Amino acid sequence: MIQMLKRPRRNRKSEVIRSLVQETRLDPKDFVAPFFLTEGINIISPITSIPGQFHLSCNTVSQKIEELLELGISSYIFFPLIAAKYKDKTGSYAISESNHLLKTIRRIKENYPEICIFADIALDPFTTHGHDGLLSSSGEVLNDETIVALSKMSQHYAEAGVDVIAPSDMMDGRIKYIRRALDQAGHENVSIMSYSAKYASAFYGPFRDALKSTPSLGDKKSYQMNPANSKEALLEALLDEEEGADFLMVKPATLYLDIIQKIKEKSLLPIAAYHVSGEYAMLKAAAQNKWLDFDKALYESLIGIKRAGADIIISYGAKEIITYLLKHS
Numbered sequence: 001m002i003q004m005l006k007r008p009r010r011n012r013k014s015e016v017i018r019s020l021v022q023e024t025r026l027d028p029k030d031f032v033a034p035f036f037l038t039e040g041i042n043i044i045s046p047i048t049s050i051p052g053q054f055h056l057s058c059n060t061v062s063q064k065i066e067e068l069l070e071l072g073i074s075s076y077i078f079f080p081l082i083a084a085k086y087k088d089k090t091g092s093y094a095i096s097e098s099n100h101l102l103k104t105i106r107r108i109k110e111n112y113p114e115i116c117i118f119a120d121i122a123l124d125p126f127t128t129h130g131h132d133g134l135l136s137s138s139g140e141v142l143n144d145e146t147i148v149a150l151s152k153m154s155q156h157y158a159e160a161g162v163d164v165i166a167p168s169d170m171m172d173g174r175i176k177y178i179r180r181a182l183d184q185a186g187h188e189n190v191s192i193m194s195y196s197a198k199y200a201s202a203f204y205g206p207f208r209d210a211l212k213s214t215p216s217l218g219d220k221k222s223y224q225m226n227p228a229n230s231k232e233a234l235l236e237a238l239l240d241e242e243e244g245a246d247f248l249m250v251k252p253a254t255l256y257l258d259i260i261q262k263i264k265e266k267s268l269l270p271i272a273a274y275h276v277s278g279e280y281a282m283l284k285a286a287a288q289n290k291w292l293d294f295d296k297a298l299y300e301s302l303i304g305i306k307r308a309g310a311d312i313i314i315s316y317g318a319k320e321i322i323t324y325l326l327k328h329s
């Protein structure tokens, strides 16, 4: 035996010791589970590009919420699947009284007043062109006109019972403008989670497929961030904090752990990270080919996000990871 003062392996010698010295843990209360909502009744329609996720109608989402509540997951973010017949250039269905998502939110909030509902605020599910904002005649995404539209949309969603408004559009000045609009409408207790550092990422592909919202022209690089940049993420996050955001979010998550860590160091606000559709779907695809153990790879992805500094994780795998952890605790 060689004499050694320090043997870090001693802290890894048994399951109990490994667990005692574990620095980060995942908890059901860390998670926000996404749902894709469609019009109709009794719909549970699998989304092929995001295996394990479904388009759900109002009654079937209630069943899913009950399963998650059982596991201690009580926060959800809602995205609408909008039929082509309701889409137009300005996304007017977003604030229409017949918007099925608004109806579902009202019903769900009545039935489950204790849950926390987040709603994504952007125009892309509602527009024929698939951009998050309004377009000029030359196809440019208009900033100031868009934030006016998004603040109206936020007021409608707050009215329907949303607890946290989550603008995902990356327009300048939107947090301040939406905060003011919510306050003016008497929704001063409705929170804002800003998608602060949202990158122009290839990993949103399965989500756009699920919502049929792939831009019909151009890309989103004039508003979503360049993956090569990190100082810019801090600038965006600190502006959102100043403008009145209650949470800051980084998206995608696993390739942007440095960004999560930097924003966590510089801001006093809770930091959320969105483990996006592509990050989830690629684990599923590899697992279907038996190249990866899905649960273990999902665990490693999510614990990495938490270790980097995320307080809140939005993940399609929320239910799977908590079920897995319960089985192995």
Ligand code: PBG
Residues within 6 Å of the ligand: 120, 122, 124, 132, 168, 169, 203, 204, 205, 206, 207, 208, 220, 275, 276, 277, 278
């Ligand atoms: C809409 C929005 C997108 C996502 C969340 N909100 C797509 C996009 O910006 O094109 C992606 C989420 C995911 O991939 O899971 N603005």
